Amino acid sequence: MKNTLVALILGALSLSTVMSSSDPAQAQDRDREPRGSYRKTCKDIRTERGTLYARCKDRRGNYHRTRMIDYRRCPGDIENDNGHLRCSGRH
Template structure:
């Protein structure tokens, strides 16, 4: 009787591990920074709670910290407009 019980416990642990690692991967995908032309002139790009954060170069060559709230609603390009993140269009 021990062998079936051990197999059941190990199976449950394997399933639990697979599900939790899948949840982590999905959370990372949701918070992955989107593509856009801003990537050419911005650094330190990250997302958090629906906002996109970066340091972007302005026309003078200086880097400014900037944030674009609710970046997922952008349609088309996300661009660097003189050191500020901007959507070309919103949904």
């Protein structure tokens, strides 16, 4: 009985250590959408592993699925360019 209890406690501690050691940048990446003017005309915005995904409106009002790989490298505004995510390079 005592060995079973010790094994359960050690297992719980191991699991909590693994859960708390996950990369906080990845957790933050999933929680927040990056700033940019694209947010005015895009929806279903999400990030995953450094890629920004969204559905963005074109000039006719139709939505397109689009993505921007390595969106963190964009030094300026992330914009909606006729239904596609683009880095404008402007601040």
